[in-house]
Amino acid sequence: MGRPNIIIFYCDDLGYGDLGCYGSDAIRTPHLDRLAAEGVRFTNWYSNAPVCSPSRASLLTGRYPARTGIERILGGKRGTAGLPVSQKTIAARLKEHGYRTAMFGKWHLGVRKENGPNAHGFDEAFGFLAGCVDYYSHIYYWDLGNPVHDLWHNGKEVWLNGQYLTEVITEKTVRYIEASGDEPFFIYVAYNAPHYPMHAPRKYVDRYPELPPDRRIMAAMISAVDDGVGAIVEALKQAGKYEDTILFFSSDNGPSTESRNYLDGTEDLYYGGSAGLFRGHKASLFDGGLREPAILAYPARIPGGQVTGELGAMIDVLPTLFDLAGLPAIPDGEIDGVSVAAVATEGKPSPRDRIFWKYNEQLAVRRGRWKLVRNGKLDFTRAAADPVHLSDLAADPGERINLRDRYPGIVAELDDLLRQWLVTMEGGSAE
Amino acid sequence: MTKAILLLFDSLNRHMLPPYGCKWVHAPNFQRLAEKTVTFDNSWVGSMPCMPARRDLQTGRYNFLHRGWGPLEPFDDSLAAILRNNGVYTHLVSDHYHYWETGGATYHAQYNTWEFVRGQEGDPWKGEVKDPDIPDHVGQFEGFRAKLFRQDWINRKYMAEEEQHSQTLTFAKGLEFIRANHDADRWLLHIEAFDPHEPFFAHRRYKNLYPHEYRGRHFDWPNYDRVKESPEEVQHAIFEYAALLSMCDASLGKVLDVMDELDLWKDTMLIVATDHGFLLGEHEWWAKNRMPWYNELARTPLFIWDPRSGRRNVRTDALAQFTDLMPTLLEYFGVEIPEHVTGVSLRDAIATGRPARDAVLFGIHGGHVNVTDGKYVYMRAPASPDNGPLYHYTLMPAHMSHLFTVEELRGAELAEPFQFTKGIRPLKINAQAYAKGRTTGGEPYILAHQFGTLLFDIEADPKQEHPIRNADIERRMIDKLLRLMRQHEAPTEQYERLGLA
Numbered sequence: 038m039g040r041p042n043i044i045i046f047y048c049d050d051l052g053y054g055d056l057g058c059y060g061s062d063a064i065r066t067p068h069l070d071r072l073a074a075e076g077v078r079f080t081n082w083y084s085n086a087p088v089c090s091p092s093r094a095s096l097l098t099g100r101y102p103a104r105t106g107i108e109r110i111l112g113g114k115r116g117t118a119g120l121p122v123s124q125k126t127i128a129a130r131l132k133e134h135g136y137r138t139a140m141f142g143k144w145h146l147g148v149r150k151e152n153g154p155n156a157h158g159f160d161e162a163f164g165f166l167a168g169c170v171d172y173y174s175h176i177y178y179w180d181l182g183n184p185v186h187d188l189w190h191n192g193k194e195v196w197l198n199g200q201y202l203t204e205v206i207t208e209k210t211v212r213y214i215e216a217s218g219d220e221p222f223f224i225y226v227a228y229n230a231p232h233y234p235m236h237a238p239r240k241y242v243d244r245y246p247e248l249p250p251d252r253r254i255m256a257a258m259i260s261a262v263d264d265g266v267g268a269i270v271e272a273l274k275q276a277g278k279y280e281d282t283i284l285f286f287s288s289d290n291g292p293s294t295e296s297r298n299y300l301d302g303t304e305d306l307y308y309g310g311s312a313g314l315f316r317g318h319k320a321s322l323f324d325g326g327l328r329e330p331a332i333l334a335y336p337a338r339i340p341g342g343q344v345t346g347e348l349g350a351m352i353d354v355l356p357t358l359f360d361l362a363g364l365p366a367i368p369d370g371e372i373d374g375v376s377v378a379a380v381a382t383e384g385k386p387s388p389r390d391r392i393f394w395k396y397n398e399q400l401a402v403r404r405g406r407w408k409l410v411r412n413g414k415l416d417f418t419r420a421a422a423d424p425v426h427l428s429d430l431a432a433d434p435g436e437r438i439n440l441r442d443r444y445p446g447i448v449a450e451l452d453d454l455l456r457q458w459l460v461t462m463e464g465g466s467a468e
Numbered sequence: 469m470t471k472a473i474l475l476l477f478d479s480l481n482r483h484m485l486p487p488y489g490c491k492w493v494h495a496p497n498f499q500r501l502a503e504k505t506v507t508f509d510n511s512w513v514g515s516m517p518c519m520p521a522r523r524d525l526q527t528g529r530y531n532f533l534h535r536g537w538g539p540l541e542p543f544d545d546s547l548a549a550i551l552r553n554n555g556v557y558t559h560l561v562s563d564h565y566h567y568w569e570t571g572g573a574t575y576h577a578q579y580n581t582w583e584f585v586r587g588q589e590g591d592p593w594k595g596e597v598k599d600p601d602i603p604d605h606v607g608q609f610e611g612f613r614a615k616l617f618r619q620d621w622i623n624r625k626y627m628a629e630e631e632q633h634s635q636t637l638t639f640a641k642g643l644e645f646i647r648a649n650h651d652a653d654r655w656l657l658h659i660e661a662f663d664p665h666e667p668f669f670a671h672r673r674y675k676n677l678y679p680h681e682y683r684g685r686h687f688d689w690p691n692y693d694r695v696k697e698s699p700e701e702v703q704h705a706i707f708e709y710a711a712l713l714s715m716c717d718a719s720l721g722k723v724l725d726v727m728d729e730l731d732l733w734k735d736t737m738l739i740v741a742t743d744h745g746f747l748l749g750e751h752e753w754w755a756k757n758r759m760p761w762y763n764e765l766a767r768t769p770l771f772i773w774d775p776r777s778g779r780r781n782v783r784t785d786a787l788a789q790f791t792d793l794m795p796t797l798l799e800y801f802g803v804e805i806p807e808h809v810t811g812v813s814l815r816d817a818i819a820t821g822r823p824a825r826d827a828v829l830f831g832i833h834g835g836h837v838n839v840t841d842g843k844y845v846y847m848r849a850p851a852s853p854d855n856g857p858l859y860h861y862t863l864m865p866a867h868m869s870h871l872f873t874v875e876e877l878r879g880a881e882l883a884e885p886f887q888f889t890k891g892i893r894p895l896k897i898n899a900q901a902y903a904k905g906r907t908t909g910g911e912p913y914i915l916a917h918q919f920g921t922l923l924f925d926i927e928a929d930p931k932q933e934h935p936i937r938n939a940d941i942e943r944r945m946i947d948k949l950l951r952l953m954r955q956h957e958a959p960t961e962q963y964e965r966l967g968l969a
Contacts, residue, residue, distance in 0.1 A: 445681060
């Protein structure tokens with residue numbers, strides 16, 4: 038039997054609470070709900086960073102952000118450096134095992150050619166290299182700098198003026214699947230939605246007449262993604278490849294409160310995206326910035342209809358996919374992730390019992406039910422009331438009750454783990 | 469081309485650096501440094517504390533047998549002046565404010581050019597007449613140190629951002645010199661950071677590397693005293709020190725980066741060293757000076773890259789000392805080493821690991837006289853509680869922050885010349901009261917007599933928790949001690965003070 042195909046869908050600033058299968062009562066996502074019903078839906082799955090670039094670096098390399106050299110959001114100017122090629126991505130690793138590799142959508146790991154997707158193992162790369170673009174002109178407008186057109190096909194600038202980016206990404210992916218032969222493929226489908234700027238064609242907006250404007254545009258953008266996932270799954274089925282394809286769907290970080298998301302000049306915090314019951318938003322090390330929808334499907338091997346509370350993180354995606362695809366394990370020390378494949382295939386407990394985070398001044402650790410956040414923020418600008426916050430996530434998943442005073446021993450243990458982890462994060466990039 | 473960078477830190481603890489086995493401190497650039505250099509496992513201080521060490525550095529011989537803290541003497545041959553006079557451009561960049569106090573003041577003028585950064589510790593820098601807001605803090609300072617403490621809180625206000633920190637600016641000026649002169653021949657750049665000397669003032673991003681529970685009062689400046697604080701306070705101070713050390717590591721990284729970028733390794737010697745360590749609760753003591761010069765204080769980190777040998781990422785256990793840096797640099801630049809220098813060039817130790825000597829002395833004027841061969845440390849205490857007889861020999865009668873008092877000088881007389889004074893008769897000033905003073909509790913400042921003579925097997929007991937008694941070893945160590953004291957023309961009363969006359 039040949040190797041299975043692999044598709045990773047990675048959204049942008051998608052909140053935990055904004056998919057139907059994750060409890061949204063406003064946004065309808067029938068295709069993602071079906072994918073979850075045919076696979077396993079994780080309820081304790083974390084990004085390794087609360088912002089775009091480091092989260093993507095961890096997803097693609099299986100390493101904590103500090104060990105990828107990408108710990109902050111990268112800028113959009115031409116010439117911006119990024120993920121060094123000494124960092125081996127899942128695409129580069131899969132190529133070694135005979136995979137054809139493709140990326141459609143957002144890169145955000147460096148604008149220079151030597152840091153771009155083609156340098157990182159993608160045979161085919163169509164999309165944009167920085168953090169976001171206008172969905173119709175594909176021009177980057179942000180950061181108080183001059184606008185930059187940012188749409189590329191294998192290193193060459195291309196123009197698709199007027200075409201809605203989410204649909205372009207879907208269409209490119211579908212064509213790639215239709216054109217694929219017997220060789221296994223890996224596709225990284227990196228939707229920019231539902232990131233700023235909040236654009237969606239009227240047909241999606243019209244689906245939600247009942248919602249207020251900020252939620253309506255969010256819902257429309259997510260529906261476009263959901264339709265895209267549906268179209269891609271359909272293409273796999275048409276090609277007779279659905280059964281033998283591993284699909285993973287998630288997002289880089291929680292929803293954004295940045296006021297730029299409004300298109301009417303409002304200067305308040307934006308609450309168009311929902312982190313569900315979790316505290317915090319994008320840029321926060323509370324769960325609202327980190328905990329993500331995560332759906333894993335592999336019809337040939339993973340029994341459908343599962344929902345699991347087992348722990349996992351984006352760094353685990355690479356080893357898990359390798360495990361499911363029957364590829365040799367990555368040598369010890371090269372990556373920080375572990376395979377959670379057996380959680381999905383056999384219902385076993387996750388080998389992961391702890392996750393660590395560092396983002397600027399914020400530090401956090403989750404071990405089992407306990408989570409400690411130091412210098413926590415609620416988003417880019419607002420600090421949490423308590424600089425040291427201990428939560429029992431089993432009893433208080435919203436991280437509302439600070440148990441720091443009641444369990445000083447746990448705080449000390451988690452601090453100790455954090456200090457040990459921080460030391461191991463040094464030594465820079467793997468060579 | 470022949471160039472050198474001498475990078476000194478103050479109070480850099482060897483046992484807290486990853487290349488010396490520390491597992492919990494964030495100092496990846498020191499690890500990187502060790503991979504680029506020869507790491508010395510057996511490097512020792514000479515004269516203690518700060519300025520005495522700097523006189524050792526400049527003159528290549530011990531200060532502490534003849535004098536306490538003070539300026540360079542008129543008869544001293546200094547590293548910087550010798551190089552300058554032999555066509556090697558010397559430049560000093562430092563925030564070590566003791567250089568511009570009364571008891572420093574003569575060192576920096578030896579260099580072709582020098583640049584200072586103000587604001588460390590209680591450097592009398594920014595002027596504010598009203599008392600600053602000082603947070604509730606652990607401990608209480610009195611006298612001179614209380615003035616430093618007050619001034620430090622004023623100085624900190626002007627360093628709210630890391631870019632304004634004295635250390636940051638010091639390294640920035642060092643890098644500026646390197647970039648301006650990297651294609652010029654024959655220069656020595658001496659970058660000297662006051663950090664990680666107390667107070668342990670670092671910015672938040674370094675403190676965040678050491679998350680820990682602490683709800684006590686502000687505490688980043690231990691007194692020179694026995695530990696009286698709670699375990700939580702002690703641990704907090706250790707983390708505060710570690711945070712400042714991590715900031716030093718980041719600054720070191722900038723120097724290594726520019727050496728990589730400009731490929732300076734091909735023709736530039738790099739020496740990274742420190743004057744001494746700092747006790748953070750070990751032996752139930754804080755700081756230095758008053759207690760014996762335990763290994764945590766006296767055994768120092770030392771890293772040297774000599775482009776002629778090309779040896780890197782190796783270690784040597786050859787006995788080395790702070791006084792060796794001067795002859796090492798003179799030899800490197802092909803300049804003759806003056807006859808009174810007792811330190812030895814480390815060229816052979818770097819190239820072959822071969823030791824150049826079998827023992828070294830170290831200590832503070834008026835304290836134990838210590839000798840080590842790298843296996844044993846022998847600390848010879850004053851025989852009598854009055855710690856006498858004890859004299860300063862100097863023509864520059866200044867202490868750290870003030871000139872000698874009229875009372876001190878009243879009984880001074882001219883001593884017979886030493887060879888190293890080049891036939892000049894120095895002042896001989898009674899030092900007993902000075903070594904005893906500076907505490908309010910009536911107990912002497914330097915407690916060498918109270919601790920008594922101590923012998924340690926530091927291979928078996930590196931933490932020096934169990935002094936040994938062994939007459940044979942003691943006799944051997946006394947022989948080495950006497951030989952080195954004679955070599956340095958120790959004044960005759962030093963033998964009497966130590967009960968070795």
